[in-house]
Amino acid sequence: MLSVSASDIVLPALLAALAAFTISSVLYALKSSKLPYPIPAEEDIQLKLHRAAAEKRGPWEVFDSLTKRYGPIFSFSLRGTPTLVLSTATLGWELLEKRGENYSSRPRLVTAHDILSGGLRGLTSPYNDYWRKWRKIQHLGMNARQSVVYREHQTLEATILLRDITRNIHQYHELIERFASSIVLSISYGRRTSSMNDEVVQYNLQSIRAFRDVISSIPCWPILLWLPRPLQWFRRQHERTFDEDIKFYSALVDSVHDRMTAGTQKDCMTSRALSDGSMQLSKNELAIAVSSPFGAGVHTVRLSTCFMEVAAVLYPEAAKKVQTEFDNVVGRDRMPTFADEAYLPYFSAWIKEVLRRWPVAPAAAPHSVSRDDYFEGHRIPKGTTVFANLSTMLKDPAMFSEPEAFIPERFIAEKDDDLSGRLRDFTLPFGFGRRQCPGIHVASQSIFIVMARLLWTFNIIPAKDASAPDPDAYIFLGLTILPKPFKFALEPRFPDALRILEVEASEADARVKEWE
Numbered sequence: 290m291l292s293v294s295a296s297d298i299v300l301p302a303l304l305a306a307l308a309a310f311t312i313s314s315v316l317y318a319l320k321s322s323k324l325p326y327p328i329p330a331e332e333d334i335q336l337k338l339h340r341a342a343a344e345k346r347g348p349w350e351v352f353d354s355l356t357k358r359y360g361p362i363f364s365f366s367l368r369g370t371p372t373l374v375l376s377t378a379t380l381g382w383e384l385l386e387k388r389g390e391n392y393s394s395r396p397r398l399v400t401a402h403d404i405l406s407g408g409l410r411g412l413t414s415p416y417n418d419y420w421r422k423w424r425k426i427q428h429l430g431m432n433a434r435q436s437v438v439y440r441e442h443q444t445l446e447a448t449i450l451l452r453d454i455t456r457n458i459h460q461y462h463e464l465i466e467r468f469a470s471s472i473v474l475s476i477s478y479g480r481r482t483s484s485m486n487d488e489v490v491q492y493n494l495q496s497i498r499a500f501r502d503v504i505s506s507i508p509c510w511p512i513l514l515w516l517p518r519p520l521q522w523f524r525r526q527h528e529r530t531f532d533e534d535i536k537f538y539s540a541l542v543d544s545v546h547d548r549m550t551a552g553t554q555k556d557c558m559t560s561r562a563l564s565d566g567s568m569q570l571s572k573n574e575l576a577i578a579v580s581s582p583f584g585a586g587v588h589t590v591r592l593s594t595c596f597m598e599v600a601a602v603l604y605p606e607a608a609k610k611v612q613t614e615f616d617n618v619v620g621r622d623r624m625p626t627f628a629d630e631a632y633l634p635y636f637s638a639w640i641k642e643v644l645r646r647w648p649v650a651p652a653a654a655p656h657s658v659s660r661d662d663y664f665e666g667h668r669i670p671k672g673t674t675v676f677a678n679l680s681t682m683l684k685d686p687a688m689f690s691e692p693e694a695f696i697p698e699r700f701i702a703e704k705d706d707d708l709s710g711r712l713r714d715f716t717l718p719f720g721f722g723r724r725q726c727p728g729i730h731v732a733s734q735s736i737f738i739v740m741a742r743l744l745w746t747f748n749i750i751p752a753k754d755a756s757a758p759d760p761d762a763y764i765f766l767g768l769t770i771l772p773k774p775f776k777f778a779l780e781p782r783f784p785d786a787l788r789i790l791e792v793e794a795s796e797a798d799a800r801v802k803e804w805e
């Protein structure tokens with residue numbers, strides 16, 4: 290009988306790991322000697338990034354100061370991976386959009402993607418056949434035309450949100466998070482939530498926390514995957530979490546299926562995916578794909594609206610102009626609706642200016658290059674990580690004059706050239722090319738209806754004795770940012786505003802039951 294002792298497995302495994310580590314170190318040294326647009330080694334960017342993270346500052350601050358010294362495109366080696374930073378929109382369009390077929394992968398995240406997410410999380414997926422199927426589902430559920438389906442629910446929830454804020458402004462963050470959670474659940478499963486204590490909300494929040502914890506911990510070397518599987522100690526806990534995720538999210542898909550059979554299901558991403566015969570997704574793939582909007586769509590909407598409050602407090606003249614436009618277009622007998630949007634050019638420009646001045650994902654999400662490429666005579670090797678440094682791009686004086694100032698008018702295009710077209714659509718805060726945020730339409734709708742109704746009803750003013758928010762202070766949340774806490778108050782704009790809000794909100798209370 291053959292028997293294998295632990296030392297028979299462990300020793301060869303360790304030797305294999307050591308050999309792999311040595312080889313990859315040598316390859317790394319070779320790679321970093323051939324970086325495109327390199328910055329001098331004495332910059333010690335790794336240390337700078339480490340220090341920034343320790344001080345809770347985003348990497349974009351380091352990128353911004355290096356852009357000033359070395360120009361809008363530069364590279365360095367980050368733990369062995371060539372890393373390229375792009376700091377003008379033109380470079381982003383040139384590489385990430387025009388060459389999107391090659392610039393749309395993601396850096397490999399062994400623990401967070403391969404293990405904790407079973408290789409199925411779209412956000413961190415490499416650019417491959419699975420990602421294309423995942424992305425098709427996002428498109429099916431959130432493309433421009435499909436997003437219109439969610440407007441009724443968004444309007445009702447926005448009205449309930451505003452009424453709840455007037456009753457308890459101290460719970461502002463929780464209330465807006467409840468709003469955003471309800472919207473993404475209606476997109477994914479055609480159901481709403483009336484509370485953050487909802488089991489589905491709580492599960493998703495816990496899942497986001499697990500993902501964040503793994504992302505912010507020390508990354509796992511891919512060579513450790515060469516160890517025999519029973520020796521890969523780092524797998525077990527994450528695999529268990531993934532198994533639980535599959536069970537939980539599959540049950541949600543099953544309940545949509547049951548409601549479809551009963552004829553009571555609202556149109557949503559899951560129902561559309563289940564009805565589309567061409568999908569060819571396994572049950573697990575489908576369960577994870579339709580759960581994606583929660584992770585990417587709750588905090589981003591909450592954070593963006595928080596910066597809108599900062600803008601309203603810091604720049605009251607611009608907020609007044611928005612309100613004058615409301616008075617002219619909407620009047621004071623009813624609240625704004627989506628039907629008014631086309632007639633509110635200043636308000637649309639105001640929203641764009643907030644997203645420009647305070648991009649909530651200032652370095653977007655890193656892309657990765659699938660094959661060697663050449664740009665301006667420089668070789669950009671396969672596997673290069675590419676950052677679209679939105680923070681610097683959106684303050685590029687060549688594109689936005691007086692970039693630190695708050696000037697919504699810059700988005701009211703007069704010319705018909707390419708740049709004016711780009712400013713009219715203004716998708717930059719949502720990233721580039723094939724990885725551009727698939728939630729862009731639903732996010733824009735949520736922001737539009739919440740802010741339109743908020744600014745129609747109230748003046749957003751600094752709270753008594755509170756100091757004005759610092760426009761450049763932020764809380765660093767990893768990929769995203771939140772304004773430093775500041776106190777604001779809501780002052781009804783005219784005597785009837787609160788009455789109209791109360792009436793619309795109690796109608797909304799009754800109508801949202803359709804989504805329960």
Ligand code: HEM
Pocket residue numbers: 411412413424427473476581582583585586587589590593649650653654655656677718719720721722723724725726727728729731732
């Ligand atoms: C103001 C709100 C939002 C902003 C500023 C925003 C911004 C972004 C950015 C910058 C990216 C990375 C793009 C890139 O890699 O180039 C992204 C990705 C993504 N966003 Fe959003 N987002 C917002 C809201 C939403 C919402 C509401 C949803 C869903 C309901 C959503 C779903 C996603 C998903 C699934 C991805 C990953 C796409 C991929 O890797 O292919 N986002 N978003």
